[in-house]
Amino acid sequence: MPEAKRVALVTGASRGIGRAIATALAEDGLFVVLNYTANEAAAHEALAAVKSVGGDGVLSKFDVSNSDQVDAAVKQIATEHGRIDVLINNAGIAIDGLLLRTKKEDWARTLDVNLSGAFHCTKACSRYLLKSETGRIVNISSVVGEQGNAGQVSYSAAKAGLIGMTRTLARELASRAVTVNCVTPGFIETDMTNKHVQGEVREALIKQIPLGRIGSAKDVAEAVRFLVSPRASYVTGQVLRVNGGLLM
Numbered sequence: 001m002p003e004a005k006r007v008a009l010v011t012g013a014s015r016g017i018g019r020a021i022a023t024a025l026a027e028d029g030l031f032v033v034l035n036y037t038a039n040e041a042a043a044h045e046a047l048a049a050v051k052s053v054g055g056d057g058v059l060s061k062f063d064v065s066n067s068d069q070v071d072a073a074v075k076q077i078a079t080e081h082g083r084i085d086v087l088i089n090n091a092g093i094a095i096d097g098l099l100l101r102t103k104k105e106d107w108a109r110t111l112d113v114n115l116s117g118a119f120h121c122t123k124a125c126s127r128y129l130l131k132s133e134t135g136r137i138v139n140i141s142s143v144v145g146e147q148g149n150a151g152q153v154s155y156s157a158a159k160a161g162l163i164g165m166t167r168t169l170a171r172e173l174a175s176r177a178v179t180v181n182c183v184t185p186g187f188i189e190t191d192m193t194n195k196h197v198q199g200e201v202r203e204a205l206i207k208q209i210p211l212g213r214i215g216s217a218k219d220v221a222e223a224v225r226f227l228v229s230p231r232a233s234y235v236t237g238q239v240l241r242v243n244g245g246l247l248m
């Protein structure tokens, strides 16, 4: 009988970096569960992309900030597929604004999705990851969580929080060989960046990047692919920067 495929849950996988990660992991032979919230059509396109590289997967609709939805979805995934070996906490939002203009609702929503969302998903998946012989958690943080960014107080706080969470969980789960790492992308070409960084700001930004270009979702996916692979089995609690040299 062929060996059962490792199962990976990728949150926020209907587009951008999440979709690229789902496709890369599928290329490496993992069965991928692509989480999405609202955009059914984009989610189906992402699943088609996974299948187009010879991979296999399913869609799972839930809001990462809602722990009841997360618990129910994770239980269903484990029941239907028998295991969860890999969790990629990728879902994220940015509600920008300088401190004085940041409403407490926007602060709370940003923390709920980016940080509490990762907490809910990790907690729900942990019992299955602990049973796996190759358990992996990768949290998608940001360069902004490391160096800050004027106008992104809630986003940078949430992304910095993910780095702290990564290091604590790396210590807590190490005895069961589950690795927990963080990837901090710099500026990556996706809907999120296109919405927030345009025109002259974009040009000025590119000038600050030693490699002289905005990154691609695939650049980030390649780092995640490595951290999930057996080649990274001795790497845990680390922050892997994928930023073209923007922060060294």
Ligand code: NAD
Pocket: 011, 012, 013, 014, 015, 016, 017, 018, 035, 036, 037, 038, 062, 063, 064, 065, 090, 091, 092, 093, 113, 117, 140, 141, 142, 143, 184, 185, 186, 187, 188, 189, 190, 191, 192, 193
């Ligand atoms: P994106 O907006 O294209 O993708 C974010 C995904 O998260 C979307 O599919 C969205 O539907 C999903 N999502 C949002 N709220 C959700 C919720 N409550 N539950 C489930 N899914 C939800 O942006 P992206 O650039 O692909 O970002 C992916 C991750 O990378 C995010 O965590 C983002 O903060 C991080 N990041 C992006 C950049 C960049 O330059 N694009 C840089 C650093 C970090």
